[in-house]
Amino acid sequence: xxxxxxxxxxxxxxxxxxPILDRLLYGGIPCDSITEIVAESGSGKTQICxxxxxxxxxxxxxxxxxxxxxxxxxxxxxxxxRLHQLCLSFRSSNAHHxxxxxxxxxxxxxxxxxxADHLLEIMSKTDPFIENSKNQVPARLIVIDSIAALFRSxxxxxxxxxxxxxSLFFKISSKLKALAKRFxxxxxxxxxxxxxxxxxxxxxxxxxxxxxCLHTSGRRVCPALGLAxxxxxxxxxxxxxxxxxxREENEKPNGQSCDFVKKKMRKLYVVFAPHLPESSCEFEITxxxxxxxxx
Amino acid sequence: MEIWRLPISASQRGKLISAGYTSLSSLSSISSxxxxxxxxxSESEAMNILKVASHSRGSETSNASCSIVEGxxxxxxxxxxxxxxxxxTTSSADLDNILGGxxxxxxxTEIGGVxxxxxxxxxxQIAVNVQIPNDFGGLGGNSIYIDTEGSFMVERAxxxxxxxxxxMSEYNxxxxxxxxxxxxxxxxxxxxxxxxxxxxxxxxxxxxxxxxLDKFLSEHKDVKVIVVDSVTFHFRQDFDDMALRTRVLxxxxxxxxxxxxxxxxxxxxxxxxxxxHTEASFQLALALV
Numbered sequence: 224x225x226x227x228x229x230x231x232x233x234x235x236x237x238x239x240x241x242p243i244l245d246r247l248l249y250g251g252i253p254c255d256s257i258t259e260i261v262a263e264s265g266s267g268k269t270q271i272c273x274x275x276x277x278x279x280x281x282x283x284x285x286x287x288x289x290x291x292x293x294x295x296x297x298x299x300x301x302x303x304x305r306l307h308q309l310c311l312s313f314r315s316s317n318a319h320h321x322x323x324x325x326x327x328x329x330x331x332x333x334x335x336x337x338x339a340d341h342l343l344e345i346m347s348k349t350d351p352f353i354e355n356s357k358n359q360v361p362a363r364l365i366v367i368d369s370i371a372a373l374f375r376s377x378x379x380x381x382x383x384x385x386x387x388x389x390s391l392f393f394k395i396s397s398k399l400k401a402l403a404k405r406f407x408x409x410x411x412x413x414x415x416x417x418x419x420x421x422x423x424x425x426x427x428x429x430x431x432x433x434x435x436c437l438h439t440s441g442r443r444v445c446p447a448l449g450l451a452x453x454x455x456x457x458x459x460x461x462x463x464x465x466x467x468x469x470r471e472e473n474e475k476p477n478g479q480s481c482d483f484v485k486k487k488m489r490k491l492y493v494v495f496a497p498h499l500p501e502s503s504c505e506f507e508i509t510x511x512x513x514x515x516x517x518x
Numbered sequence: 519m520e521i522w523r524l525p526i527s528a529s530q531r532g533k534l535i536s537a538g539y540t541s542l543s544s545l546s547s548i549s550s551x552x553x554x555x556x557x558x559x560s561e562s563e564a565m566n567i568l569k570v571a572s573h574s575r576g577s578e579t580s581n582a583s584c585s586i587v588e589g590x591x592x593x594x595x596x597x598x599x600x601x602x603x604x605x606x607t608t609s610s611a612d613l614d615n616i617l618g619g620x621x622x623x624x625x626x627t628e629i630g631g632v633x634x635x636x637x638x639x640x641x642x643q644i645a646v647n648v649q650i651p652n653d654f655g656g657l658g659g660n661s662i663y664i665d666t667e668g669s670f671m672v673e674r675a676x677x678x679x680x681x682x683x684x685x686m687s688e689y690n691x692x693x694x695x696x697x698x699x700x701x702x703x704x705x706x707x708x709x710x711x712x713x714x715x716x717x718x719x720x721x722x723x724x725x726x727x728x729x730x731l732d733k734f735l736s737e738h739k740d741v742k743v744i745v746v747d748s749v750t751f752h753f754r755q756d757f758d759d760m761a762l763r764t765r766v767l768x769x770x771x772x773x774x775x776x777x778x779x780x781x782x783x784x785x786x787x788x789x790x791x792x793x794x795h796t797e798a799s800f801q802l803a804l805a806l807v
Contacts, residue, residue, distance in 0.1 A: 224716065224727060224730050226714035226715050226716055227715050227716070227717065228711075228715075229675065229713055230710055232672050232715070233672065234671060249673070253671070255668055256668050256669070256671075382795065389754070390754065390755050390756040391756075393751070393752075393755045397719070397751075397752060400667065400668050401719040403668065404668060404717060405719075429802070430632075431632050431633055431634050431635075433634070450632070450633075450792065450793055453632070453633045453634075454751070454754075454790045457668060457669050459634070494634060497639070497669045498673055
């Protein structure tokens with residue numbers, strides 16, 4: 224056993240496709256590490272995942288991984304149409320990297336997952352899959368959208384079952400990390416949120432990471448799957464979505480007046496990461512994808 | 519030389535042993551009147567016994583520290599040793615105070631916390647701080663960083679190393695008048711070179727590495743701290759044999775303690791926390807305790 228030389232160990236990052244988000248993440252999603260995105264439904268988790276699967280195909284000089292990606296989805300149906308839409312705008316803005324009849328969607332391998340045991344089965348098959356892919360375009364990104372769906376219905380609320388669930392977390396996380404280390408993959412996992420009810424004390428008030436509590440749509444939430452899963456991921460990002468009432472000044476024929484307009488405010492927070500400071504940024508979702516907004 | 523070898527009568531020997539005097543050194547600091555009272559014999563008999571004992575003791579070469587068992591140290595020597603050992607600063611004065619000066623060498627320190635609280639950051643900081651040269655109050659040693667989770671980020675370690683060097687230059691400016699000569703020659707790259715980084719992906723690798731550390735440490739005598747980032751991560755999966763897991767974990771802990779004592783280095787174990795169901799409430803507890 225020899226120690227690795229730290230000076231030769233550089234962590235590669237996969238760009239998210241937006242320079243503002245990349246700046247927040249110090250380059251993008253890191254390789255050889257599990258990044259988790261936590262958000263309530265409709266906040267943009269799947270959008271980021273699709274966007275990343277496309278941008279992973281960019282050459283390394285442009286922040287990508289020059290790689291194909293493996294997309295494991297647990298919630299049906301898979302958004303093929305949205306992927307196609309994103310692919311069109313991705314191709315048009317990066318035309319010089321892709322030949323004319325090349326379809327970036329060809330390099331995203333989609334697999335549906337039904338249960339936690341199915342996921343373990345798939346992961347044992349992933350080894351040869353990634354080995355083989357080295358011949359064409361190597362696979363260097365694994366997306367699991369979402370990990371929470373696998374665990375939230377299969378387990379009863381008894382201590383024995385919960386213990387079994389926890390050990391499954393560690394087993395899956397350990398396998399993912401071993402894969403990530405062996406092939407230098409970036410792993411992106413999405414998670415759902417649960418509402419926090421009751422007073423903010425004891426276990427309910429347990430603060431994990433930078434944010435005292437996470438708010439979205441005006442409710443206090445916390446990531447699903449609990450403390451055990453939080454120990455399994457390396458970094459956690461939180462997407463929040465809020466309706467804000469903003470005062471807008473309008474020019475009207477009978478003088479200036481102000482309207483109160485409801486605006487959707489989306490923010491990305493870094494909850495914890497070994498290489499990132501506490502930070503957040505605003506973003507918006509357009510037809511072309513998910514982009515940060517500089518205010 | 520033991521009591522039963524002394525040329526004294528059997529009854530006197532019996533009284534000595536039943537009173538608790540089993541070796542010559544125990545007789546060295548007692549007066550004859552006390553001995554007489556303890557053994558319930560006349561004072562002249564007690565004086566006789568003491569004379570015989572000191573005579574036999576004088577005829578053999580005795581150890582300066584009077585050890586009873588091979589390898590044992592007196593408490594006074596141990597206190598002296600402990601006070602002269604250096605500590606590794608954690609870069610936080612309050613935390614150093616709580617730890618009694620910093621992370622102690624020859625000891626295993628366990629640090630646990632929820633995810634995102636700063637365990638890895640503290641681990642990296644300690645791996646950098648151990649390299650602070652002796653002139654600045656540090657140990658000037660190397661470090662071993664065992665990463666089981668993959669949370670060690672080189673760019674973060676580089677940032678911390680840069681900041682440490684900046685700190686040292688500031689200290690230089692304040693306290694030394696002749697700072698021209700004592701310019702810091704260390705570079706962040708040098709600091710990173712002195713961290714021996716091991717990445718392990720399973721519990722078998724972890725055990726193998728800890729066994730191998732013996733050999734590694736005999737070859738690299740400069741290592742002064744071993745940081746294990748999440749010592750329990752790989753053990754929290756389903757083990758078919760729980761008794762095996764307990765045995766393996768305690769064996770590992772013992773080995774680390776031995777390494778700490780033998781090579782005079784500090785071992786820092788970072789651990790996760792889990793929720794414990796006690797009666798009707800939930801509490802946080804260190805994992806696998």
